[in-house]
Amino acid sequence: MKPNNHVSTVKNLVNGYKSTYVLIAAGRLGVFDVLSKGEMSISDLAALLGFEERKIEPIMNALVHFGLISKDKDKYILDEYKDVLDPNSSQSQLGYINHALNMADKWRNLESVVKTSDISTSNFKSITGENYNQTKAFLQAMNTNAIPQANYLTNNFDFNGHSFIDIGAGFGTYSIAVAQKYPSAHGIVFDLPIAAQIIEENIKVENLLEQLTAVSGNYKDSLPEQKFDDAFLFAVIHQEPIEEVEALLYSVYNLLKEGGKLYLTTFFLEDNKIEPAFSVLFGVEMLVGSNMGRAYSHCEIKEIFQKVGFKSWEYIPDIPGPASMYVVEK
Numbered sequence: 457m458k459p460n461n462h463v464s465t466v467k468n469l470v471n472g473y474k475s476t477y478v479l480i481a482a483g484r485l486g487v488f489d490v491l492s493k494g495e496m497s498i499s500d501l502a503a504l505l506g507f508e509e510r511k512i513e514p515i516m517n518a519l520v521h522f523g524l525i526s527k528d529k530d531k532y533i534l535d536e537y538k539d540v541l542d543p544n545s546s547q548s549q550l551g552y553i554n555h556a557l558n559m560a561d562k563w564r565n566l567e568s569v570v571k572t573s574d575i576s577t578s579n580f581k582s583i584t585g586e587n588y589n590q591t592k593a594f595l596q597a598m599n600t601n602a603i604p605q606a607n608y609l610t611n612n613f614d615f616n617g618h619s620f621i622d623i624g625a626g627f628g629t630y631s632i633a634v635a636q637k638y639p640s641a642h643g644i645v646f647d648l649p650i651a652a653q654i655i656e657e658n659i660k661v662e663n664l665l666e667q668l669t670a671v672s673g674n675y676k677d678s679l680p681e682q683k684f685d686d687a688f689l690f691a692v693i694h695q696e697p698i699e700e701v702e703a704l705l706y707s708v709y710n711l712l713k714e715g716g717k718l719y720l721t722t723f724f725l726e727d728n729k730i731e732p733a734f735s736v737l738f739g740v741e742m743l744v745g746s747n748m749g750r751a752y753s754h755c756e757i758k759e760i761f762q763k764v765g766f767k768s769w770e771y772i773p774d775i776p777g778p779a780s781m782y783v784v785e786k
């Protein structure tokens with residue numbers, strides 16, 4: 457019997473993990489670091505990486521097949537995707553690729569996660585603050601995602617003279633970008649204890665101690681008492697169930713001055729919850745990577761804005777994806 461399209465659709469879907477692992481292994485083995493120095497033959501590449509040629513070659517050919525690198529006679533070249541695969545590029549995705557292995561381990565347990573809640577709870581703890589190294593790897597991956605969005609934020613909104621709080625600030629990417637672009641702005645950069653320690657290190661490295669203060673705490677019970685012009689809630693709400701998102705937005709509302717603004721991003725679903733692709737899969741990822749978190753639709757978040765009492769909100773679809781943003785006014 458001739459295979460039809462249905463067979464290849466299912467085969468392609470079920471084999472998706474093979475390309476995932478090729479890209480993760482290439483990133484972690486240092487293939488892109490070496491190729492960023494110039495085109496290279498397989499023997500030179502294997503020698504520089506310190507691995508056997510016969511083991512590296514199939515991976516290189518798969519990368520060429522995906523179109524991520526090219527091959528000219530016997531040389532492999534990092535060209536078209538240099539902007540995202542060169543470790544020195546500002547848009548480098550290598551931190552995200554490195555972190556994907558942690559996530560792939562968790563996805564492996566999707567079936568068990570559905571059957572029991574214990575696994576997702578411990579997965580969430582391991583990502584967000586059980587030990588320094590794992591938290592730092594996670595926050596570095598978040599930083600990779602946040603850099604283009606932080607640039608968008610600072611180029612499209614004015615924070616001159618503002619006070620702000622960045623809740624669940626991760627690596628501190630947004631606060632640091634705002635403080636660098638607006639020397640008259642100052643902010644509290646708030647996260648769980650290990651993340652707050654990492655943020656403080658970053659603030660020191662960037663020489664921003666006069667503008668930014670890292671504060672350690674749990675947003676469920678220890679947010680600061682003062683009032684701010686702006687609150688940032690970037691890539692946070694999807695790690696919480698809807699009751700917690702609602703409670704958090706009430707707390708944020710109380711933190712803002714009259715006319716103050718909340719900037720909020722997540723991977724929004726269309727109201728039918730089956731588009732866009734990234735958000736649909738992110739909803740599944742929150743099953744394995746968070747404690748009862750999920751993806752939210754536009755309709756759901758707007759209902760919460762209204763319930764909490766915010767005056768108005770504007771959807772900003774053109775922030776660099778796959779996340780998108782609402783700017784919400786008190």
Ligand SMILES: C[S@@+](CC[C@H](N)C(=O)[O-])C[C@H]1O[C@@H](n2cnc3c(N)ncnc32)[C@H](O)[C@@H]1O
Binds near residue numbers: 623626647676695
């Ligand atoms: C997905 S990351 C987003 C980081 C950053 N906002 C960004 O967009 O790059 C979520 C952040 O929320 C923090 N977080 C999780 N639960 C928290 C809590 N209960 N209180 C404070 N921060 C929390 C995590 O440590 C992590 O840094």
